[in-house]
Amino acid sequence: MTATSTSQRPGGPLEHTTDFAIQADRLRKTYDTSRGPVEALREISIGIPRGQFTSVMGLSGSGKSTLVHLLSGLDSPTRGRVWIDGTEITAMNDKALSRLRSERLGFVFQSFNLLPNLTVRKNIELPMDLWGRSPDPAWLDHVISLVGIGEKLDQRAANLSGGQRQRVAIARALASNPSVIVADEPTGSLDLVNGESVLGLFRTLANNGHTVLMVTHDPQAASYSDQVLVLRDGQLVGSAHSPSQAWIRGRLMEGANA
Amino acid sequence: MRAKSQLAWHGLRGLTSTGIAVAVSVAYVVLGGSLLATVAAIAPGMGGASMFFFVTSAIITLMAALAVSTTMRASFAARLRETGLTRAIGASGSQTRRMLLKQAITIGLIGSIIGVLLGLGVSLIGAGIAAGAGTSFAVAMPSAGFVALAFGVGILVTLIGVLRPTREAARTSPVQAMTSAETLDTDIPRTRATSTTVNVVLLITSAAFLAISTGGVAAMFAPIAGILLSILCMRTAPSILTAIVKCLPRSGKSRLGLAAESIRRLPRRAGALFALVVAGSATTGTLLLLAAALMHVEIIDAGFIAELLAIIMTMFVGTLLVEAIAFTSATATSLKSRARELAVLRAVGLTRRRMVGMLAAESAVVAISGAIIGSLIALAVVGSAIMASTMSIDLVGLAMIAVLVVSTSCIAVAATVIPAVRSARRSPALAVG
Numbered sequence: 001m002t003a004t005s006t007s008q009r010p011g012g013p014l015e016h017t018t019d020f021a022i023q024a025d026r027l028r029k030t031y032d033t034s035r036g037p038v039e040a041l042r043e044i045s046i047g048i049p050r051g052q053f054t055s056v057m058g059l060s061g062s063g064k065s066t067l068v069h070l071l072s073g074l075d076s077p078t079r080g081r082v083w084i085d086g087t088e089i090t091a092m093n094d095k096a097l098s099r100l101r102s103e104r105l106g107f108v109f110q111s112f113n114l115l116p117n118l119t120v121r122k123n124i125e126l127p128m129d130l131w132g133r134s135p136d137p138a139w140l141d142h143v144i145s146l147v148g149i150g151e152k153l154d155q156r157a158a159n160l161s162g163g164q165r166q167r168v169a170i171a172r173a174l175a176s177n178p179s180v181i182v183a184d185e186p187t188g189s190l191d192l193v194n195g196e197s198v199l200g201l202f203r204t205l206a207n208n209g210h211t212v213l214m215v216t217h218d219p220q221a222a223s224y225s226d227q228v229l230v231l232r233d234g235q236l237v238g239s240a241h242s243p244s245q246a247w248i249r250g251r252l253m254e255g256a257n258a
Numbered sequence: 259m260r261a262k263s264q265l266a267w268h269g270l271r272g273l274t275s276t277g278i279a280v281a282v283s284v285a286y287v288v289l290g291g292s293l294l295a296t297v298a299a300i301a302p303g304m305g306g307a308s309m310f311f312f313v314t315s316a317i318i319t320l321m322a323a324l325a326v327s328t329t330m331r332a333s334f335a336a337r338l339r340e341t342g343l344t345r346a347i348g349a350s351g352s353q354t355r356r357m358l359l360k361q362a363i364t365i366g367l368i369g370s371i372i373g374v375l376l377g378l379g380v381s382l383i384g385a386g387i388a389a390g391a392g393t394s395f396a397v398a399m400p401s402a403g404f405v406a407l408a409f410g411v412g413i414l415v416t417l418i419g420v421l422r423p424t425r426e427a428a429r430t431s432p433v434q435a436m437t438s439a440e441t442l443d444t445d446i447p448r449t450r451a452t453s454t455t456v457n458v459v460l461l462i463t464s465a466a467f468l469a470i471s472t473g474g475v476a477a478m479f480a481p482i483a484g485i486l487l488s489i490l491c492m493r494t495a496p497s498i499l500t501a502i503v504k505c506l507p508r509s510g511k512s513r514l515g516l517a518a519e520s521i522r523r524l525p526r527r528a529g530a531l532f533a534l535v536v537a538g539s540a541t542t543g544t545l546l547l548l549a550a551a552l553m554h555v556e557i558i559d560a561g562f563i564a565e566l567l568a569i570i571m572t573m574f575v576g577t578l579l580v581e582a583i584a585f586t587s588a589t590a591t592s593l594k595s596r597a598r599e600l601a602v603l604r605a606v607g608l609t610r611r612r613m614v615g616m617l618a619a620e621s622a623v624v625a626i627s628g629a630i631i632g633s634l635i636a637l638a639v640v641g642s643a644i645m646a647s648t649m650s651i652d653l654v655g656l657a658m659i660a661v662l663v664v665s666t667s668c669i670a671v672a673a674t675v676i677p678a679v680r681s682a683r684r685s686p687a688l689a690v691g
Binding site for chain 2: 065066069074075076094095098099101102103107113115117118126127130131172
């Protein structure tokens with residue numbers, strides 16, 4: 001275990017290197033609520049290493065989901081900049097950003113978010129279909145066999161079990177062969193066996209060169225990843241390569257009782 | 259606020275489109291009363307015409323009951339989890355049903371009051387315009403009895419419309435609240451009333467009624483045929499829409515293709531709005547055609563025709579206004595229940611502009627096809643009712659129908675774009691978490 005703090009550099013802007021699939025420079029996110037502004041992220045600069053499996057951890061309200069939404073272009077920061085594959089997404093218009101989400105990113109959510117009235121195949125093809133394209137057949141076959149849903153292709157998504165739905169969601173995320181897979185609590189709605197198989201899939205993807213960015217609050221799930229980032233109160237409080245569960249617990253709980 | 263009343267308030271807000279359906283029907287009846295009183299003052303001998311107006315009001319009432327039922331079922335379907343959850347934490351089926359009934363009746367009362375005010379307001383504006391234009395007669399206000407009748411109609415419509423949806427919702431199993439991990443993509447529950455036999459009987463009966471309703475007292479059968487045809491359209495709305503959409507392009511590239519895909523996916527959701535447009539166009543179309551035909555009743559001078567046209571147009575504009583309100587509200591409710599689905603589409607690559615375009619195209623498809631089918635029903639009803647008389651459907655009537663179809667479609671699209679733009683502005687992250 002090597003705990004480092006080098007990936008947070010609040011001082012100056014980051015230099016772009018191709019080692020990072022995603023980079024963020026001094027990200028801030030403030031939500032306006034009826035009780036005044038709430039700071040979800042205070043100032044975070046990080047780089048998500050290419051071809052690795054990175055977990056973002058934190059307790060509820062730590063800003064971990066907000067961070068990942070900003071890093072993946074689902075939401076825009078109040079301040080700060082984000083680059084994906086060296087392209088600044090914070091300067092992009094909606095059309096370019098939507099296209100980037102469809103081509104370079106794949107999303108997996110806790111509640112699967114499949115369209116239940118579509119067949120499995122249609123669900124998988126949806127992101128590319130929105131832009132009038134269709135997946136490369138050889139790649140699609142590979143993805144389908146990788147997640148193991150070959151027999152379910154013509155069933156409606158509504159008829160699948162939770163584990164099967166998440167596999168379809170992963171296949172949907174992979175259909176355009178994106179460079180980055182973003183997963184928000186992907187095992188939160190799954191049992192132990194299905195959860196472990198989903199995490200195993202992410203591990204395989206990272207080993208094959210995909211960048212995987214996962215939000216989780218489960219130290220067990222985080223143990224599948226190469227790098228763990230820990231957030232508390234909207235700030236990065238630690239990052240480590242293959243940390244022990246004790247280290248993660250320590251970082252998570254620090255200051256929780258203060 | 260107590261938790262229970264807070265829940266009830268939340269429920270009331272979800273029933274906005276139901277309230278508007280009630281208000282529309284009540285306003286229609288009040289407007290009908292105004293037109294009836296005006297026509298009676300101009301041409302006292304036209305008893306047959308007044309009977310016709312009463313029957314038209316009956317059609318409106320029945321259609322509104324169906325619209326209430328449809329919108330309410332849509333709203334309850336969107337709240338399935340919440341209902342299941344209240345059942346799970348200890349509310350009995352009858353308690354749940356009472357709660358929903360109370361909400362429905364409150365919305366019916368509010369809708370009826372608004373409907374009366376709307377109807378009276380439009381009549382007053384019509385009267386003002388007629389007086390300002392210096393017509394030889396006054397636009398009459400509906401009698402107090404008629405207003406009371408309209409209010410009663412609103413309550414009746416609510417009561418008829420609410421029975422089935424509340425029973426269905428109260429039967430929700432608590433387990434559904436626990437197991438449905440997603441509220442994504444909720445379609446209205448499938449009706450048991452999909453029997454083909456009933457549909458065929460409806461079609462044959464209405465065809466027979468149209469065939470025998472050739473003038474005189476027999477003309478009464480024509481509006482009944484209109485009711486039956488409209489009921490048939492409402493029952494088969496999802497299938498009709500699916501058939502129409504099959505003729506459209508299906509690629510995700512075009513907005514129309516996206517819209518077609520979305521309607522195909524959830525035909526019952528689109529069917530609810532479609533049924534509203536069919537009902538509205540059939541009744542408005544019938545009134546317009548009838549008014550146009552009435553001009554041929556006696557030897558009438560050109561000035562009178564112009565004045566009558568002015569009244570009709572005022573009422574027509576009022577009706578469109580009411581329809582616009584109904585459409586905006588129905589779309590806003592539908593978009594709220596679709597927030598998640600739309601967020602997913604945005605997350606996987608749909609741009610804001612294309613999302614708004616897709617929603618507008620959806621509304622356009624639903625409104626244009628609904629308005630055309632409703633107009634065809636109106637043409638059939640009026641055509642057969644006046645066949646043996648000296649009246650006829652002339653170019654003025656057909657032009658009015660064309661205006662009806664075009665304006666209904668424009669209003670539907672405009673009413674969609676405003677809530678759609680607002681919904682597109684939300685970040686996709688908010689709804690998918």
